[in-house]
Amino acid sequence: MNNNLYYQKFKSFLLRFLLAAATTIILSSCATSPEGRTQLKLIPDDQMDAMGVQSFEQIKQQTPLTQDKNTQQYVLCIANKIIPQVKQNPDPKQWEVLVFEDEQANAFALPGNKIGVYTGLLKYAKNQDQLASVMGHEVAHVIAKHGNERVSSQMATETGLGIAAAVLGSTQNENSAMILAGLGLGVQFGITLPFSRKHESEADLIGLDLMAKAGFNPEESVTLWQNMAQAGSSPPEFLSTHPSGDTRIKQLKERIPQANISYQNAVSQGRRATCKL
Numbered sequence: 280m281n282n283n284l285y286y287q288k289f290k291s292f293l294l295r296f297l298l299a300a301a302t303t304i305i306l307s308s309c310a311t312s313p314e315g316r317t318q319l320k321l322i323p324d325d326q327m328d329a330m331g332v333q334s335f336e337q338i339k340q341q342t343p344l345t346q347d348k349n350t351q352q353y354v355l356c357i358a359n360k361i362i363p364q365v366k367q368n369p370d371p372k373q374w375e376v377l378v379f380e381d382e383q384a385n386a387f388a389l390p391g392n393k394i395g396v397y398t399g400l401l402k403y404a405k406n407q408d409q410l411a412s413v414m415g416h417e418v419a420h421v422i423a424k425h426g427n428e429r430v431s432s433q434m435a436t437e438t439g440l441g442i443a444a445a446v447l448g449s450t451q452n453e454n455s456a457m458i459l460a461g462l463g464l465g466v467q468f469g470i471t472l473p474f475s476r477k478h479e480s481e482a483d484l485i486g487l488d489l490m491a492k493a494g495f496n497p498e499e500s501v502t503l504w505q506n507m508a509q510a511g512s513s514p515p516e517f518l519s520t521h522p523s524g525d526t527r528i529k530q531l532k533e534r535i536p537q538a539n540i541s542y543q544n545a546v547s548q549g550r551r552a553t554c555k556l
Contacts, residue, residue, distance in 0.1 A: 415486030
């Protein structure tokens with residue numbers, strides 16, 4: 280057989296094989312977000328959990344914990360109200376919730392049941408309901424598995440779907456920066472991989488439902504974003520990777536009537552949150 284003809288046939292076969300492999304990966308890795316959106320998730324949940332735990336330990340080593348017991352108890356009180364609304368893991372005892380002494384106005388939640396809040400956020404989240412809206416938002420990112428989706432999309436773009444599966448075996452090495460960013464820790468570690476506006480909108484809405492079911496006033500979510508917007512030329516760190524604006528507030532307002540039903544149910548059952556600093 281002519282070598283050139285053989286090469287062309289082999290090239291055609293390889294292309295078909297890679298296309299089939301990519302299609303298989305896509306089909307086997309498709310999932311649906313809590314808001315009904317199709318997602319690409321290439322990384323197993325247990326591996327994402329391990330990454331979250333490892334990243335949390337790294338933050339604990341690099342950032343001091345608050346020594347203010349009242350602040351720690353205040354944040355823990357809010358978390359213990361929100362966590363039971365998380366269907367995937369509603370037991371607060373299985374979650375680790377810490378407050379870090381740092382001026383950045385930020386919070387995060389990680390796979391593996393980890394929640395972190397920075398003391399700087401309390402300048403803008405001025406009551407329990409406003410802080411609950413931020414914490415609910417961050418937990419919502421984990422519930423919706425946005426980190427997995429974000430890292431998976433980045434891997435698919437940079438490496439190609441045909442070899443993305445092979446990359447997973449070394450994610451903690453050469454791809455660790457991508458993983459950290461995917462978990463929402465880009466700002467802390469100098470990596471930029473922001474959540475998309477779709478992710479942010481979903482987290483806003485899921486978080487709103489979480490806080491309302493937990494007995495926090497969903498109306499205060501709008502007030503929080505107004506507080507953030509009034510920060511002037513130096514907006515809180517939370518806004519550097521979380522797009523805000525009129526559209527975001529509009530979406531929240533549209534969802535609040537639905538969330539208010541859950542909130543009123545919680546109040547009528549004696550579950551109005553009473554976390555105090």
